[in-house]
Amino acid sequence: MSENKRASFGGKLSVILVSAGSAIGLGAIWRFPYIAGKHGGAAFLVVFLLSVLAVGIPAMLAEFAVGRKTRKNAVGAFRSLSKYWSWLGYSGVICAMLISGYYYIIAGWSLEYLVNSADGSMFASSLTFKEQFEAFQGSYRPLFYCIAFILLTHFIVSRGVEKGIEKASRIMMPALFVILVLMAVRVAFMPNAVEGYRFFLSCDFAEAFKPETIMMAMGQAFFSLSVGMGCMVTYASYFKNNNNLLSTSFNVSILTILVSLLAGLVIFPAVFSAGLQPTEGPAIVFVTLPEIFSGMPLAAVWSAIFFVLVVLASLTSTISFHEVITAYLSEEFKLSRKVSAAITSALSILLCTMTFFSLFGVDFFTLFDYLSANIIMPLGALLTCILVIWFMKKNFMKEQLTNNGSVNKYIAPVVVFMLKYVTPLLIFYIFIKNFI
Numbered sequence: 048m049s050e051n052k053r054a055s056f057g058g059k060l061s062v063i064l065v066s067a068g069s070a071i072g073l074g075a076i077w078r079f080p081y082i083a084g085k086h087g088g089a090a091f092l093v094v095f096l097l098s099v100l101a102v103g104i105p106a107m108l109a110e111f112a113v114g115r116k117t118r119k120n121a122v123g124a125f126r127s128l129s130k131y132w133s134w135l136g137y138s139g140v141i142c143a144m145l146i147s148g149y150y151y152i153i154a155g156w157s158l159e160y161l162v163n164s165a166d167g168s169m170f171a172s173s174l175t176f177k178e179q180f181e182a183f184q185g186s187y188r189p190l191f192y193c194i195a196f197i198l199l200t201h202f203i204v205s206r207g208v209e210k211g212i213e214k215a216s217r218i219m220m221p222a223l224f225v226i227l228v229l230m231a232v233r234v235a236f237m238p239n240a241v242e243g244y245r246f247f248l249s250c251d252f253a254e255a256f257k258p259e260t261i262m263m264a265m266g267q268a269f270f271s272l273s274v275g276m277g278c279m280v281t282y283a284s285y286f287k288n289n290n291n292l293l294s295t296s297f298n299v300s301i302l303t304i305l306v307s308l309l310a311g312l313v314i315f316p317a318v319f320s321a322g323l324q325p326t327e328g329p330a331i332v333f334v335t336l337p338e339i340f341s342g343m344p345l346a347a348v349w350s351a352i353f354f355v356l357v358v359l360a361s362l363t364s365t366i367s368f369h370e371v372i373t374a375y376l377s378e379e380f381k382l383s384r385k386v387s388a389a390i391t392s393a394l395s396i397l398l399c400t401m402t403f404f405s406l407f408g409v410d411f412f413t414l415f416d417y418l419s420a421n422i423i424m425p426l427g428a429l430l431t432c433i434l435v436i437w438f439m440k441k442n443f444m445k446e447q448l449t450n451n452g453s454v455n456k457y458i459a460p461v462v463v464f465m466l467k468y469v470t471p472l473l474i475f476y477i478f479i480k481n482f483i
Contacts, residue, residue, distance in 0.1 A: 056213050056285045062295055065216040066282055067302040068363030070273045071223070073153055075303065076360050077331045080247060080311035082267055084325055086260040089250040092308075094261055098268035099304065102477075104296050105462055105470040106274040106428045109435045111292045112447035114283025120374040121277035124284060129438065135430055139277025140375050142423040143368035146276065148398030148415040150368070151200075154361035155192035156333055158199075159183060161358055164350035169337060176337045190403060197395045200365040204373055205388035212366055219359045220302075226356040227309040233349070234316045243316030246325070262480050269477055271303055273364070275424035275431070277371040284374075293448055293455045293462065306360075313353075332357060369395070425478040429471055436467045 056062050083091045117124040122136035163169040172179055183189065203211045234240055273279060286292075314336070318325050321339045325331060340350040369391055376387035402412040435444050444466065446452075448459040 056282075056287070059290065059295075061213050061217060062286055062290055063298045063302070064220040065213055066279065066295060066299045068216045068220055069278045069282060069367035070271060070299060070303045070364075071220075071306045072360055072364030073150070073157075073357070074267075074271060075307045076310045076357055077314065079267060079271065079307035080314050081325055081331065082263055083307075083311060084246050084315065086257075086263055087251045088246065089248050090252045091260060091264055092248075093252075094264035095268055096304065098265040098473075099272070099300050101465065102265055102470055102473045103268045103272040103274065104300055105465045106269070106432060106474065107272055107279055107296045107299070108292055108448065108462060109431045109444070109466060110274055110279035110428075111283040111286070111296060112435055112444055113431065114280040115286045115288070115290070115292065116443075116447060118284045120284065120378045121280045121371055122375055123378055124280050125434075128434065132430075132434055132438070135427060135434070136277065136280075136375075138423055138427050139275070139280065140372055142276040142419050142427065143278070143371040144394060144398065145415040145419040145423070146368050147365070147372075147395040149402055149412045150361075150365060151193045151196050151395060151399050152189060152402055152412065154196045154358070154365055155189055155194075156183075157354055157357040157361055158196050159188055159192045160333060160337070161351060161354035164337075164340075164347055164354050167347045169350065170341055170346050176334050176341075179337075180334050190400065193399045194396055196361070196365065197392050197399070200362065200369050201388055201392040203362075203366055204369045204391075205385050207384055212370060215366065216363065219363055223306070223356060223359045223363070224309075226352055226359070227306065227313060230313045230349075230353060230356070231309055234313055234320065237316060237320035239320045239322070240316035243314075243319035244312070246319060247311045247315040262477065265473060265477050266480075269425065269428070269474065270420060271307065272300065273367065275426070275428035276368065276419070277427075278367040280431075281371045281374050282367070289450060291450065291454050293458060422478075425474055429474040429478060432466050432471045432474065436463070 056065060083095070113124050113128065117127040119127055120136070121139040122133060125136035126133035160169070169176075169179065174182065203215045205211065206214075234243075269275075283292075286295075314331060315325060317339045318331070318335055321335070321342065323335055323338065325335075336353060337350060340346045340353070343349055369388070372391040372394070373384065373387045376382055376390055377384055380387075382390075398411075398415070402410065402415065404411065444463050445459050448462055449455050
């Protein structure tokens with residue numbers, strides 16, 4: 048596909064919403080609030096914000112530069128820069144495939160709970176919410192809803208860049224924010240909500256200087272921005288040449304941080320209002336929150352609204368890693384978008400089916416999660432930073448950041464310095480700590 052015929056996103060807002068949609072997902076809804084509460088509340092937030100500036104934004108800019116410069120899929124982009132680095136693009140495609148093997152599973156849970164909330168069956172059952180969750184896990188329904196979520200993602204991606212991905216993001220991202228704000232206002236009036244705010248926002252700056260807190264904050268910043276898996280390279284290939292990369296990365300980071308904070312302001316006041324304790328993982332969303340909704344007027348309505356939010360957050364992310372694989376198949380093998388999307392969806396169904404089984408005592412769900420999050424993503428981001436600074440021509444990043452001297456002329460040298468010395472060292476630290 049030539050550059051002239053290649054699709055592109057519309058205006059500045061579309062670029063920001065689509066990129067933010069890739070970054071904002073299930074992790075922002077329940078993982079961020081839990082980690083923040085466990086590691087010092089507001090102190091963690093300070094370290095997290097610094098980590099976004101030092102690690103997340105520079106790494107994202109490196110991937111933006113690669114994608115926009117080459118206007119190709121992840122593999123084609125790195126091959127265009129250097130034939131010796133094309134393997135780095137393959138690692139991004141492989142990472143997107145591995146993530147699809149487990150992310151759709153959790154996304155399918157949210158779809159099941161949305162349906163059960165909407166028809167009221169969740170609150171009419173004689174089982175406790177924990178028993179309902181366990182019964183759901185032991186049935187065929189997780190695979191059914193997983194496949195349904197894959198097909199929903201397939202429908203959007205197969206429609207193309209402008210009519211599918213861009214149009215969906217322009218609807219889903221504002222809807223996600225509206226629902227989050229609505230839920231945050233609602234829980235603020237619940238009894239004992241102040242305890243949740245105190246848990247989430249209380250300052251203990253001694254926690255900020257603990258090595259574990261620093262590592263967790265940097266890891267959260269790194270993974271929450273979806274760098275190292277080919278998404279930002281692929282999306283940036285649809286950017287127009289006049290898009291301001293620095294402004295885009297900053298706005299995407301702000302939106303990601305805002306969603307994470309709003310999620311904390313929804314979940315923790317509600318949890319403490321019900322006299323419960325915050326727990327890690329899906330228990331907060333799929334067990335604890337239905338318990339809270341059950342004591343509210345119009346329980347089914349509030350529960351349905353919340354799980355619409357979870358579905359939207361999941362969908363904006365599944366679209367991004369589906370597109371990484373679809374764009375690769377379409378451009379490298381000269382296939383139509385519909386055929387490429389169908390192959391990607393079929394592979395996703397196969398990988399998700401595998402996660403319901405184990406091999407030699409290791410389940411594929413855990414294996415896919417570990418390989419993608421702990422090895423491929425940090426290593427891919429680290430090597431991308433090294434490539435754009437140390438192996439490309441001297442002014443490569445400067446030209447991309449300034450749009451050939453028209454914008455960001457005074458900020459670009461700072462970003463280049465970060466990419467050259469600070470960001471790679473911090474990512475290397477995260478990689479080693481996660482690997483150990």
